[in-house]
Amino acid sequence: MNLALADIRHRLGRFLMTCFGLSLLMAVALAMVGIYQGVVAEALALSRSLRADLWVVEQGTRGPFAESSRIPGDVRAIVARVPGVAEAGAITLRTAEAKAPQGILRMQVIGHEPGRPGGPSAIEAGRGLGGARFEMVVDARARLPLGATVELGGDRYRVVGLTRGLVASGGDPLAFVHLRDSQDLQFKLTPPAARRALAAGAGAGSTDTVNAVVARLHADADPDAVAETIRRWKHLAALTDAEQGEILTRSVVQRARVQLGMFTVVLLFVSAVIIALIIYTMTMDKLREIATLKLIGAPDRTIVGLVLQQALILGGAGYLTATAVVFASRGLFPRAVALGPAEIAMMAGVIGLICLFGSLVSIRAALAIEPQQALGG
Amino acid sequence: MTARITLEGIGKTFGAGETALRALDGVDLAVQPGEVVGIKGPSGSGKSTLLNIVACILEPTDGRLLIDGQTVWDGRYRVADLRRLRRERIGFIFQFHNLLPFLDATDNVALAMTLAGVDAAEARARARGLLDYLQIGRRAAAMPARLSGGEAQRVAIARALANRPSIILADEPTAALDSERARVVMDLLRQVAQDRQTAILVVTHDEKIFDRFDRMVALRDGRIEQDRRRAA
Structure with missing residues:
Protein backbone atom coordinates (compact mmCIF):
# COMPACT_ATOMS: atom_id res chain seq x y z
CA MET A 1 0.00 0.00 0.00
CA ASN A 2 1.21 3.46 -0.85
CA LEU A 3 0.90 5.76 2.14
CA ALA A 4 1.56 8.94 0.15
CA LEU A 5 -1.26 8.23 -2.30
CA ALA A 6 -3.59 7.07 0.46
CA ASP A 7 -3.01 10.31 2.37
CA ILE A 8 -3.58 12.37 -0.78
CA ARG A 9 -6.83 10.51 -1.48
CA HIS A 10 -7.91 11.10 2.10
CA ARG A 11 -7.36 14.87 1.85
CA LEU A 12 -8.09 15.16 -1.87
CA GLY A 13 -9.92 18.48 -1.77
CA ARG A 14 -7.19 20.14 0.20
CA PHE A 15 -4.51 18.58 -1.97
CA LEU A 16 -6.20 19.74 -5.17
CA MET A 17 -6.58 23.28 -3.86
CA THR A 18 -2.92 23.35 -2.81
CA CYS A 19 -1.98 21.90 -6.17
CA PHE A 20 -4.00 24.49 -8.03
CA GLY A 21 -2.48 27.38 -6.07
CA LEU A 22 0.97 26.00 -6.63
CA SER A 23 0.27 25.44 -10.32
CA LEU A 24 -0.61 29.11 -10.76
CA LEU A 25 2.73 30.07 -9.24
CA MET A 26 4.50 27.57 -11.46
CA ALA A 27 2.53 28.86 -14.44
CA VAL A 28 3.90 32.36 -13.82
CA ALA A 29 7.43 30.98 -13.59
CA LEU A 30 6.91 28.88 -16.72
CA ALA A 31 5.42 31.83 -18.59
CA MET A 32 8.46 33.90 -17.65
CA VAL A 33 10.71 31.24 -19.14
CA GLY A 34 8.52 31.29 -22.25
CA ILE A 35 8.60 35.08 -22.47
CA TYR A 36 12.38 34.99 -22.02
CA GLN A 37 12.67 32.52 -24.86
CA GLY A 38 10.11 34.52 -26.82
CA VAL A 39 12.21 37.68 -26.62
CA VAL A 40 15.16 35.79 -28.08
CA ALA A 41 13.00 34.09 -30.71
CA GLU A 42 11.37 37.37 -31.72
CA ALA A 43 14.75 39.10 -31.89
CA LEU A 44 15.93 36.45 -34.34
CA ALA A 45 12.64 36.06 -36.20
CA LEU A 46 13.40 38.60 -38.92
CA SER A 47 16.96 37.52 -39.59
CA ARG A 48 15.90 33.86 -39.67
CA SER A 49 12.99 34.58 -41.95
CA LEU A 50 15.17 36.36 -44.47
CA ARG A 51 17.50 33.34 -44.56
CA ALA A 52 20.44 35.63 -45.21
CA ASP A 53 24.00 34.39 -45.07
CA LEU A 54 25.48 37.87 -45.03
CA TRP A 55 24.33 41.30 -43.91
CA VAL A 56 26.08 44.15 -45.71
CA VAL A 57 25.73 47.49 -43.94
CA GLU A 58 27.31 50.91 -43.64
CA GLN A 59 31.01 50.81 -42.84
CA GLY A 60 31.81 51.18 -39.16
CA THR A 61 28.38 50.13 -38.01
CA ARG A 62 26.80 46.93 -36.72
CA GLY A 63 23.46 47.68 -38.39
CA PRO A 64 20.77 47.55 -39.28
CA PHE A 65 19.26 46.42 -35.94
CA ALA A 66 21.80 47.49 -33.34
CA GLU A 67 22.82 50.68 -35.13
CA SER A 68 21.55 52.91 -37.90
CA SER A 69 22.95 52.04 -41.32
CA ARG A 70 22.55 53.78 -44.65
CA ILE A 71 24.11 52.65 -47.89
CA PRO A 72 23.38 53.53 -51.54
CA GLY A 73 20.85 51.32 -53.29
CA ASP A 74 23.38 50.27 -55.96
CA VAL A 75 25.38 48.39 -53.33
CA ARG A 76 23.00 45.51 -53.93
CA ALA A 77 24.34 45.05 -57.48
CA ILE A 78 27.92 45.35 -56.24
CA VAL A 79 27.39 42.72 -53.57
CA PRO A 120 9.16 36.82 -45.86
CA SER A 121 10.11 33.16 -46.20
CA ALA A 122 6.52 31.93 -46.01
CA ILE A 123 3.09 33.41 -46.57
CA GLU A 124 0.41 32.11 -44.21
CA ALA A 125 -2.54 33.53 -46.12
CA GLY A 126 -3.01 35.55 -49.29
CA ARG A 127 0.02 36.17 -51.49
CA GLY A 128 3.38 37.89 -51.50
CA LEU A 129 3.97 41.35 -52.92
CA GLY A 130 3.17 41.63 -56.64
CA GLY A 131 4.07 44.28 -59.18
CA ALA A 132 1.70 46.95 -57.93
CA ARG A 133 2.77 49.58 -55.41
CA PHE A 134 1.25 50.19 -52.01
CA GLU A 135 0.73 46.56 -51.22
CA MET A 136 1.61 45.16 -47.86
CA VAL A 137 2.29 41.73 -46.40
CA VAL A 138 1.89 41.92 -42.65
CA ASP A 139 2.22 39.53 -39.74
CA ALA A 140 -0.89 38.06 -38.18
CA ARG A 141 0.13 39.73 -34.89
CA ALA A 142 -1.12 43.00 -36.40
CA ARG A 143 -4.62 41.44 -36.45
CA LEU A 144 -5.31 42.85 -39.90
CA PRO A 145 -7.48 40.84 -42.29
CA LEU A 146 -6.62 40.29 -45.90
CA GLY A 147 -7.84 43.22 -47.99
CA ALA A 148 -7.64 45.68 -45.09
CA THR A 149 -6.40 49.14 -45.86
CA VAL A 150 -3.67 50.73 -43.77
CA GLU A 151 -2.56 54.34 -43.94
CA LEU A 152 1.17 54.76 -43.72
CA GLY A 153 3.07 58.00 -44.33
CA GLY A 154 0.08 59.54 -46.07
CA ASP A 155 -0.34 56.61 -48.45
CA ARG A 156 -2.90 53.85 -48.27
CA TYR A 157 -1.63 50.29 -48.40
CA ARG A 158 -3.70 47.18 -49.05
CA VAL A 159 -2.96 44.03 -47.10
CA VAL A 160 -2.45 41.25 -49.67
CA GLY A 161 -0.75 38.63 -47.53
CA LEU A 162 -0.25 37.48 -43.96
CA THR A 163 2.72 35.90 -42.25
CA ARG A 164 2.94 34.23 -38.86
CA GLY A 165 5.54 34.66 -36.17
CA LEU A 166 7.40 37.50 -37.86
CA VAL A 167 7.92 40.26 -35.36
CA ALA A 168 10.66 42.73 -34.56
CA SER A 169 12.86 42.50 -31.47
CA GLY A 170 10.46 44.83 -29.69
CA GLY A 171 7.53 42.56 -30.48
CA ASP A 172 6.04 44.82 -33.20
CA PRO A 173 4.63 42.93 -36.21
CA LEU A 174 6.64 43.10 -39.40
CA ALA A 175 5.06 44.70 -42.46
CA PHE A 176 6.67 44.03 -45.83
CA VAL A 177 6.23 46.61 -48.57
CA HIS A 178 7.92 47.32 -51.88
CA LEU A 179 11.42 48.76 -51.51
CA ARG A 180 10.44 51.83 -53.51
CA ASP A 181 7.43 52.52 -51.27
CA SER A 182 9.58 52.03 -48.24
CA GLN A 183 12.32 54.31 -49.56
CA ASP A 184 9.78 57.03 -50.25
CA LEU A 185 8.34 56.56 -46.81
CA GLN A 186 11.72 56.71 -45.17
CA PHE A 187 13.84 59.06 -47.24
CA LYS A 188 11.56 61.22 -49.40
CA LEU A 189 11.28 64.73 -48.10
CA THR A 190 7.91 66.32 -47.61
CA PRO A 191 7.20 69.08 -50.21
CA PRO A 192 8.02 71.98 -47.80
CA ALA A 193 11.24 70.28 -46.72
CA ALA A 194 12.13 69.55 -50.34
CA ARG A 195 11.59 73.21 -51.23
CA ARG A 196 13.84 74.31 -48.39
CA ALA A 197 16.52 71.83 -49.48
CA LEU A 198 16.34 73.10 -53.06
CA ALA A 199 16.57 76.69 -51.87
CA ALA A 200 19.66 75.79 -49.86
CA GLY A 201 21.21 74.31 -53.00
CA ALA A 202 21.25 70.77 -51.64
CA GLY A 203 18.76 69.40 -54.12
CA ALA A 204 15.79 67.30 -53.17
CA GLY A 205 18.18 64.37 -52.65
CA SER A 206 17.99 60.85 -53.96
CA THR A 207 15.83 58.29 -52.20
CA ASP A 208 17.83 55.34 -53.55
CA THR A 209 19.19 54.57 -50.14
CA VAL A 210 18.80 51.30 -48.26
CA ASN A 211 19.64 50.20 -44.74
CA ALA A 212 21.23 46.88 -45.59
CA VAL A 213 21.83 44.39 -48.33
CA VAL A 214 21.18 40.78 -47.48
CA ALA A 215 23.01 38.15 -49.45
CA ARG A 216 22.65 34.44 -49.86
CA LEU A 217 25.81 32.55 -50.72
CA HIS A 218 26.55 29.54 -52.81
CA ALA A 219 26.57 26.33 -50.81
CA ASP A 220 30.35 25.98 -51.08
CA ALA A 221 31.13 29.58 -50.19
CA ASP A 222 32.66 30.45 -46.84
CA PRO A 223 30.59 33.26 -45.22
CA ASP A 224 33.57 34.59 -43.28
CA ALA A 225 35.75 34.76 -46.38
CA VAL A 226 33.06 36.51 -48.45
CA ALA A 227 32.41 38.93 -45.58
CA GLU A 228 36.11 39.69 -45.39
CA THR A 229 36.25 40.34 -49.15
CA ILE A 230 33.37 42.80 -48.91
CA ARG A 231 34.92 44.57 -45.92
CA ARG A 232 38.35 44.86 -47.54
CA TRP A 233 37.49 45.78 -51.12
CA LYS A 234 34.07 47.38 -50.99
CA HIS A 235 34.52 49.57 -47.88
CA LEU A 236 31.38 48.24 -46.31
CA ALA A 237 30.67 46.38 -43.11
CA ALA A 238 29.63 42.78 -43.56
CA LEU A 239 28.25 40.53 -40.89
CA THR A 240 27.61 36.85 -41.18
CA ASP A 241 24.17 35.67 -40.09
CA ALA A 242 25.76 34.15 -36.99
CA GLU A 243 27.31 37.50 -36.09
CA GLN A 244 24.01 39.26 -36.72
CA GLY A 245 22.25 36.74 -34.48
CA GLU A 246 24.87 37.35 -31.79
CA ILE A 247 24.32 41.11 -32.02
CA LEU A 248 20.56 40.69 -31.85
CA THR A 249 20.60 38.50 -28.77
CA ARG A 250 23.64 39.94 -26.97
CA SER A 251 23.11 43.60 -27.72
CA VAL A 252 19.65 44.50 -28.96
CA VAL A 253 17.63 42.51 -26.42
CA GLN A 254 20.34 41.99 -23.81
CA ARG A 255 18.75 44.13 -21.10
CA ALA A 256 15.33 42.62 -21.65
CA ARG A 257 16.83 39.13 -21.45
CA VAL A 258 18.74 39.87 -18.26
CA GLN A 259 15.67 41.53 -16.74
CA LEU A 260 13.45 38.59 -17.58
CA GLY A 261 16.13 36.13 -16.55
CA MET A 262 16.52 37.81 -13.15
CA PHE A 263 12.78 37.90 -12.66
CA THR A 264 12.55 34.22 -13.56
CA VAL A 265 15.26 33.36 -11.04
CA VAL A 266 13.44 35.37 -8.34
CA LEU A 267 10.18 33.60 -9.21
CA LEU A 268 11.84 30.21 -9.04
CA PHE A 269 13.35 31.12 -5.68
CA VAL A 270 9.94 32.23 -4.37
CA SER A 271 8.42 29.02 -5.78
CA ALA A 272 11.09 26.97 -4.02
CA VAL A 273 10.37 28.65 -0.68
CA ILE A 274 6.60 28.23 -1.08
CA ILE A 275 6.91 24.60 -2.18
CA ALA A 276 9.20 23.87 0.76
CA LEU A 277 6.73 25.52 3.15
CA ILE A 278 3.77 23.60 1.71
CA ILE A 279 5.61 20.29 1.99
CA TYR A 280 6.71 21.18 5.52
CA THR A 281 3.13 22.03 6.53
CA MET A 282 1.83 18.83 4.93
CA THR A 283 4.43 16.86 6.87
CA MET A 284 3.81 18.57 10.20
CA ASP A 285 0.08 17.94 9.76
CA LYS A 286 0.96 14.26 9.99
CA LEU A 287 3.14 14.56 13.08
CA ARG A 288 1.09 12.08 15.12
CA GLU A 289 0.80 9.66 12.22
CA ILE A 290 4.54 9.75 11.63
CA ALA A 291 5.21 9.24 15.35
CA THR A 292 2.80 6.28 15.30
CA LEU A 293 4.53 4.82 12.25
CA LYS A 294 7.86 5.10 14.01
CA LEU A 295 6.49 3.57 17.19
CA ILE A 296 5.08 0.56 15.37
CA GLY A 297 8.49 0.10 13.79
CA ALA A 298 8.29 1.73 10.36
CA PRO A 299 11.80 2.14 8.97
CA ASP A 300 13.08 5.59 8.00
CA ARG A 301 12.67 4.81 4.30
CA THR A 302 8.90 4.53 4.84
CA ILE A 303 8.81 8.01 6.41
CA VAL A 304 11.15 9.47 3.77
CA GLY A 305 9.09 7.84 1.01
CA LEU A 306 5.89 9.31 2.40
CA VAL A 307 7.25 12.87 2.42
CA LEU A 308 9.23 12.63 -0.80
CA GLN A 309 6.50 10.96 -2.84
CA GLN A 310 3.96 13.54 -1.74
CA ALA A 311 6.37 16.35 -2.61
CA LEU A 312 6.99 14.91 -6.07
CA ILE A 313 3.30 14.19 -6.68
CA LEU A 314 2.46 17.73 -5.61
CA GLY A 315 5.18 19.18 -7.83
CA GLY A 316 4.29 16.92 -10.78
CA ALA A 317 0.56 17.55 -10.62
CA GLY A 318 1.14 21.27 -10.10
CA TYR A 319 3.54 21.44 -13.02
CA LEU A 320 1.21 19.55 -15.37
CA THR A 321 -1.58 21.96 -14.49
CA ALA A 322 0.78 24.92 -14.86
CA THR A 323 1.83 23.74 -18.32
CA ALA A 324 -1.80 23.33 -19.36
CA VAL A 325 -2.64 26.80 -18.02
CA VAL A 326 0.26 28.44 -19.87
CA PHE A 327 -0.46 26.67 -23.15
CA ALA A 328 -4.14 27.51 -22.90
CA SER A 329 -3.49 31.17 -22.22
CA ARG A 330 -0.34 31.98 -24.14
CA GLY A 331 -2.29 33.46 -27.05
CA LEU A 332 -3.47 36.18 -24.68
CA PHE A 333 0.06 37.43 -24.05
CA PRO A 334 1.05 40.45 -26.16
CA ARG A 335 4.46 38.95 -26.87
CA ALA A 336 5.51 35.45 -27.80
CA VAL A 337 5.62 32.81 -25.08
CA ALA A 338 8.05 30.42 -26.73
CA LEU A 339 7.91 27.10 -24.94
CA GLY A 340 9.19 24.00 -26.65
CA PRO A 341 9.89 20.50 -25.37
CA ALA A 342 13.34 21.62 -24.20
CA GLU A 343 11.98 24.43 -22.02
CA ILE A 344 9.18 22.22 -20.65
CA ALA A 345 11.66 19.46 -19.81
CA MET A 346 14.15 21.90 -18.32
CA MET A 347 11.49 23.47 -16.08
CA ALA A 348 10.22 20.02 -15.09
CA GLY A 349 13.75 19.20 -13.97
CA VAL A 350 14.00 22.48 -12.05
CA ILE A 351 10.62 21.90 -10.36
CA GLY A 352 11.66 18.32 -9.56
CA LEU A 353 14.86 19.57 -7.96
CA ILE A 354 12.96 22.25 -6.04
CA CYS A 355 10.56 19.60 -4.72
CA LEU A 356 13.47 17.38 -3.85
CA PHE A 357 15.37 20.05 -1.96
CA GLY A 358 12.15 21.54 -0.59
CA SER A 359 11.31 18.19 0.97
CA LEU A 360 14.74 17.83 2.60
CA VAL A 361 13.79 20.16 5.46
CA SER A 362 10.53 18.26 5.92
CA ILE A 363 12.27 14.89 5.79
CA ARG A 364 14.73 16.08 8.41
CA ALA A 365 11.87 17.28 10.60
CA ALA A 366 9.95 14.03 10.06
CA LEU A 367 12.94 11.91 11.00
CA ALA A 368 13.41 14.01 14.12
CA ILE A 369 9.88 13.23 15.34
CA GLU A 370 10.14 11.03 18.42
CA PRO A 371 8.00 7.88 18.58
CA GLN A 372 7.07 8.91 22.14
CA GLN A 373 4.90 11.62 20.58
CA ALA A 374 2.44 8.90 19.59
CA LEU A 375 1.97 7.96 23.23
CA GLY A 376 -0.05 10.02 25.64
CA GLY A 377 -3.04 12.23 24.96
CA MET B 1 9.01 -20.25 31.64
CA THR B 2 10.85 -17.19 30.34
CA ALA B 3 9.15 -13.96 31.26
CA ARG B 4 8.03 -11.87 28.31
CA ILE B 5 9.17 -8.68 30.00
CA THR B 6 11.84 -8.49 32.67
CA LEU B 7 12.94 -5.27 34.33
CA GLU B 8 15.92 -5.59 36.67
CA GLY B 9 16.75 -2.56 38.78
CA ILE B 10 15.58 -0.18 36.06
CA GLY B 11 16.31 3.47 36.79
CA LYS B 12 15.95 6.57 34.69
CA THR B 13 17.29 10.04 35.36
CA PHE B 14 16.44 13.01 33.19
CA GLY B 15 18.93 15.88 33.11
CA ALA B 16 22.01 16.23 35.24
CA GLY B 17 23.31 18.11 38.25
CA GLU B 18 20.89 20.11 40.34
CA THR B 19 18.11 19.85 37.75
CA ALA B 20 18.36 16.07 37.49
CA LEU B 21 15.05 14.29 37.86
CA ARG B 22 14.94 10.68 38.95
CA ALA B 23 11.85 9.36 37.14
CA LEU B 24 12.38 5.66 37.87
CA ASP B 25 14.44 4.15 40.64
CA GLY B 26 15.27 0.45 40.93
CA VAL B 27 12.17 -1.01 39.34
CA ASP B 28 12.04 -4.80 39.24
CA LEU B 29 9.19 -6.39 37.36
CA ALA B 30 8.57 -9.56 35.38
CA VAL B 31 5.51 -10.11 33.21
CA GLN B 32 4.80 -13.70 32.25
CA PRO B 33 3.21 -14.95 28.98
CA GLY B 34 -0.56 -14.57 29.09
CA GLU B 35 -0.42 -12.14 32.00
CA VAL B 36 -2.30 -8.83 31.94
CA VAL B 37 -0.62 -6.31 34.22
CA GLY B 38 -1.92 -2.86 35.07
CA ILE B 39 0.35 0.01 36.02
CA LYS B 40 -1.22 2.79 38.01
CA GLY B 41 0.04 5.74 39.92
CA PRO B 42 -0.35 9.48 40.26
CA SER B 43 1.04 11.92 37.69
CA GLY B 44 4.81 11.99 37.80
CA SER B 45 5.06 8.55 39.36
CA GLY B 46 7.01 7.20 36.35
CA LYS B 47 4.29 5.26 34.47
CA SER B 48 4.98 6.83 31.07
CA THR B 49 8.74 6.54 31.55
CA LEU B 50 8.33 2.86 32.38
CA LEU B 51 6.17 2.34 29.30
CA ASN B 52 8.67 4.19 27.06
CA ILE B 53 11.51 2.06 28.38
CA VAL B 54 9.64 -1.21 27.80
CA ALA B 55 8.64 0.14 24.36
CA CYS B 56 12.37 0.49 23.58
CA ILE B 57 12.10 4.18 22.82
CA LEU B 58 13.81 5.40 25.99
CA GLU B 59 17.10 4.04 27.27
CA PRO B 60 17.24 3.39 31.00
CA THR B 61 20.02 5.01 32.99
CA ASP B 62 20.47 1.95 35.17
CA GLY B 63 19.38 -1.65 35.21
CA ARG B 64 18.54 -4.15 32.54
CA LEU B 65 15.53 -4.69 30.27
CA LEU B 66 14.93 -8.14 28.81
CA ILE B 67 12.31 -8.96 26.21
CA ASP B 68 11.70 -12.66 25.73
CA GLY B 69 14.88 -13.24 27.66
CA GLN B 70 17.02 -11.05 25.40
CA THR B 71 18.71 -8.00 26.83
CA VAL B 72 17.85 -4.72 25.17
CA TRP B 73 20.01 -1.59 25.43
CA ASP B 74 23.19 -3.58 25.88
CA GLY B 75 25.12 -1.41 23.47
CA ARG B 76 24.58 -3.65 20.45
CA TYR B 77 21.20 -2.25 19.55
CA ARG B 78 20.94 0.53 17.03
CA VAL B 79 17.84 2.58 16.17
CA ALA B 80 16.98 0.27 13.28
CA ASP B 81 17.31 -2.80 15.52
CA LEU B 82 15.02 -1.25 18.11
CA ARG B 83 12.46 -0.48 15.43
CA ARG B 84 12.62 -4.05 14.19
CA LEU B 85 12.19 -5.25 17.75
CA ARG B 86 9.11 -3.05 18.15
CA ARG B 87 7.79 -4.15 14.75
CA GLU B 88 8.15 -7.86 15.45
CA ARG B 89 7.77 -8.27 19.19
CA ILE B 90 5.70 -5.38 20.52
CA GLY B 91 2.15 -4.25 19.82
CA PHE B 92 0.92 -0.83 20.86
CA ILE B 93 -2.50 0.40 21.87
CA PHE B 94 -3.00 4.08 22.50
CA GLN B 95 -5.46 6.24 24.37
CA PHE B 96 -6.82 7.74 21.14
CA HIS B 97 -6.29 4.63 19.01
CA ASN B 98 -3.84 6.51 16.68
CA LEU B 99 -5.14 4.80 13.58
CA LEU B 100 -3.80 6.35 10.40
CA PRO B 101 -6.75 8.47 9.22
CA PHE B 102 -6.00 7.89 5.53
CA LEU B 103 -6.17 4.08 5.68
CA ASP B 104 -9.29 2.00 6.20
CA ALA B 105 -9.54 -0.43 9.10
CA THR B 106 -8.12 -3.34 7.10
CA ASP B 107 -5.17 -1.37 5.80
CA ASN B 108 -4.40 0.04 9.24
CA VAL B 109 -3.99 -3.51 10.47
CA ALA B 110 -2.29 -4.75 7.32
CA LEU B 111 0.22 -1.88 7.41
CA ALA B 112 1.88 -3.26 10.53
CA MET B 113 2.35 -6.57 8.70
CA THR B 114 3.67 -5.07 5.47
CA LEU B 115 6.19 -3.10 7.52
CA ALA B 116 7.38 -6.46 8.81
CA GLY B 117 7.77 -7.72 5.24
CA VAL B 118 4.49 -9.61 4.75
CA ASP B 119 3.13 -9.53 1.20
CA ALA B 120 0.38 -6.90 0.84
CA ALA B 121 -2.35 -9.33 -0.28
CA GLU B 122 -1.55 -11.77 2.48
CA ALA B 123 -1.38 -8.95 4.99
CA ARG B 124 -4.87 -7.78 4.02
CA ALA B 125 -6.26 -11.32 4.28
CA ARG B 126 -4.69 -11.76 7.72
CA ALA B 127 -5.92 -8.32 8.76
CA ARG B 128 -9.50 -9.29 7.87
CA GLY B 129 -9.06 -12.46 9.92
CA LEU B 130 -7.91 -10.43 12.92
CA LEU B 131 -10.80 -8.01 12.56
CA ASP B 132 -13.19 -10.96 12.48
CA TYR B 133 -11.50 -12.41 15.58
CA LEU B 134 -12.12 -9.10 17.36
CA GLN B 135 -15.71 -9.04 16.05
CA ILE B 136 -15.22 -5.91 13.99
CA GLY B 137 -15.02 -7.58 10.57
CA ARG B 138 -18.16 -5.86 9.30
CA ARG B 139 -16.36 -2.50 9.61
CA ALA B 140 -13.26 -3.69 7.75
CA ALA B 141 -13.64 -1.14 4.95
CA ALA B 142 -14.53 1.79 7.19
CA MET B 143 -12.19 4.76 7.55
CA PRO B 144 -11.18 5.57 11.15
CA ALA B 145 -13.27 8.75 11.16
CA ARG B 146 -16.36 6.59 10.57
CA LEU B 147 -15.64 4.25 13.49
CA SER B 148 -16.99 4.72 17.00
CA GLY B 149 -14.48 4.95 19.86
CA GLY B 150 -14.95 1.29 20.77
CA GLU B 151 -14.70 0.15 17.16
CA ALA B 152 -11.58 2.19 16.59
CA GLN B 153 -9.99 0.74 19.71
CA ARG B 154 -10.77 -2.80 18.48
CA VAL B 155 -9.09 -2.00 15.17
CA ALA B 156 -6.13 -0.64 17.16
CA ILE B 157 -5.99 -3.91 19.11
CA ALA B 158 -6.06 -5.82 15.80
CA ARG B 159 -3.16 -3.69 14.61
CA ALA B 160 -1.29 -4.38 17.83
CA LEU B 161 -1.78 -8.10 17.23
CA ALA B 162 -0.81 -7.97 13.57
CA ASN B 163 2.68 -9.39 13.87
CA ARG B 164 1.84 -11.86 16.66
CA PRO B 165 3.79 -9.85 19.24
CA SER B 166 4.94 -11.36 22.49
CA ILE B 167 4.14 -8.10 24.29
CA ILE B 168 1.34 -5.57 24.01
CA LEU B 169 1.82 -2.18 25.61
CA ALA B 170 -1.28 -0.12 26.14
CA ASP B 171 -1.36 3.50 27.19
CA GLU B 172 -4.71 4.43 28.74
CA PRO B 173 -6.60 2.25 26.22
CA THR B 174 -9.98 2.81 27.84
CA ALA B 175 -9.70 6.46 28.82
CA ALA B 176 -11.79 7.61 25.88
CA LEU B 177 -14.45 4.90 26.30
CA ASP B 178 -17.52 4.57 28.50
CA SER B 179 -17.61 1.92 31.23
CA GLU B 180 -19.26 -0.77 29.15
CA ARG B 181 -16.97 -0.36 26.15
CA ALA B 182 -13.96 -0.12 28.46
CA ARG B 183 -14.85 -3.49 29.98
CA VAL B 184 -15.36 -4.99 26.51
CA VAL B 185 -11.93 -3.78 25.41
CA MET B 186 -10.29 -5.15 28.55
CA ASP B 187 -12.05 -8.49 28.12
CA LEU B 188 -10.74 -8.61 24.57
CA LEU B 189 -7.22 -7.95 25.81
CA ARG B 190 -7.57 -10.71 28.42
CA GLN B 191 -8.81 -13.06 25.71
CA VAL B 192 -5.84 -12.16 23.48
CA ALA B 193 -3.43 -12.73 26.36
CA GLN B 194 -4.86 -16.16 27.05
CA ASP B 195 -5.23 -17.23 23.41
CA ARG B 196 -1.80 -16.08 22.30
CA GLN B 197 0.21 -16.12 25.51
CA THR B 198 0.92 -12.45 25.03
CA ALA B 199 2.10 -10.38 27.97
CA ILE B 200 0.05 -7.22 28.26
CA LEU B 201 1.18 -4.15 30.16
CA VAL B 202 -1.44 -1.47 30.56
CA VAL B 203 -0.84 2.00 31.97
CA THR B 204 -4.14 3.29 33.29
CA HIS B 205 -5.90 5.63 35.66
CA ASP B 206 -9.24 4.04 34.88
CA GLU B 207 -10.52 2.55 38.13
CA LYS B 208 -13.49 0.91 36.43
CA ILE B 209 -11.16 -1.61 34.79
CA PHE B 210 -8.84 -2.29 37.73
CA ASP B 211 -10.63 -5.59 38.36
CA ARG B 212 -9.76 -6.81 34.86
CA PHE B 213 -6.01 -7.18 35.54
CA ASP B 214 -4.14 -10.25 36.73
CA ARG B 215 -1.80 -7.93 38.60
CA MET B 216 -1.93 -4.30 39.48
CA VAL B 217 1.36 -2.52 40.02
CA ALA B 218 1.24 0.84 41.74
CA LEU B 219 4.08 3.29 41.15
CA ARG B 220 4.96 6.26 43.32
CA ASP B 221 7.95 8.55 42.91
CA GLY B 222 9.55 6.16 40.45
CA ARG B 223 9.36 3.11 42.70
CA ILE B 224 6.99 0.19 42.87
CA GLU B 225 4.79 0.94 45.84
CA GLN B 226 2.53 -2.06 45.49
CA ASP B 227 2.42 -5.18 43.29
CA ARG B 228 -0.81 -7.03 43.97
CA ARG B 229 -2.13 -10.13 42.19
CA ARG B 230 -5.81 -10.62 41.70
CA ALA B 231 -7.30 -13.25 43.86
CA ALA B 232 -7.88 -16.45 41.92
Missing part, protein backbone atom coordinates in the same frame (compact mmCIF):
# COMPACT_ATOMS: atom_id res chain seq x y z
CA ALA A 80 25.59 40.43 -56.02
CA ARG A 81 28.75 40.35 -58.14
CA VAL A 82 31.10 39.36 -55.31
CA PRO A 83 32.39 35.81 -55.80
CA GLY A 84 30.50 33.36 -53.64
CA VAL A 85 27.30 35.43 -53.53
CA ALA A 86 24.33 33.66 -55.12
CA GLU A 87 21.81 36.46 -54.79
CA ALA A 88 21.41 39.72 -52.93
CA GLY A 89 18.53 41.98 -52.03
CA ALA A 90 18.30 45.46 -50.58
CA ILE A 91 16.16 46.16 -47.62
CA THR A 92 15.03 49.10 -45.56
CA LEU A 93 13.76 48.93 -42.01
CA ARG A 94 11.73 51.48 -40.19
CA THR A 95 9.47 51.48 -37.19
CA ALA A 96 6.24 53.24 -38.08
CA GLU A 97 2.80 53.86 -36.72
CA ALA A 98 0.06 53.15 -39.21
CA LYS A 99 -3.59 54.02 -39.13
CA ALA A 100 -5.41 50.72 -39.21
CA PRO A 101 -9.15 50.04 -38.99
CA GLN A 102 -8.74 49.11 -35.33
CA GLY A 103 -6.67 52.21 -34.53
CA ILE A 104 -3.04 53.22 -34.50
CA LEU A 105 -0.84 50.20 -35.19
CA ARG A 106 2.86 50.15 -34.44
CA MET A 107 4.84 48.03 -36.87
CA GLN A 108 8.30 47.47 -38.27
CA VAL A 109 8.15 48.22 -42.00
CA ILE A 110 10.55 46.24 -44.18
CA GLY A 111 11.06 47.42 -47.73
CA HIS A 112 12.30 44.79 -50.15
CA GLU A 113 12.29 43.87 -53.79
CA PRO A 114 9.97 40.96 -54.56
CA GLY A 115 11.93 38.06 -56.05
CA ARG A 116 15.10 38.99 -54.19
CA PRO A 117 16.23 38.17 -50.66
CA GLY A 118 14.62 40.35 -48.05
CA GLY A 119 11.03 39.19 -48.17
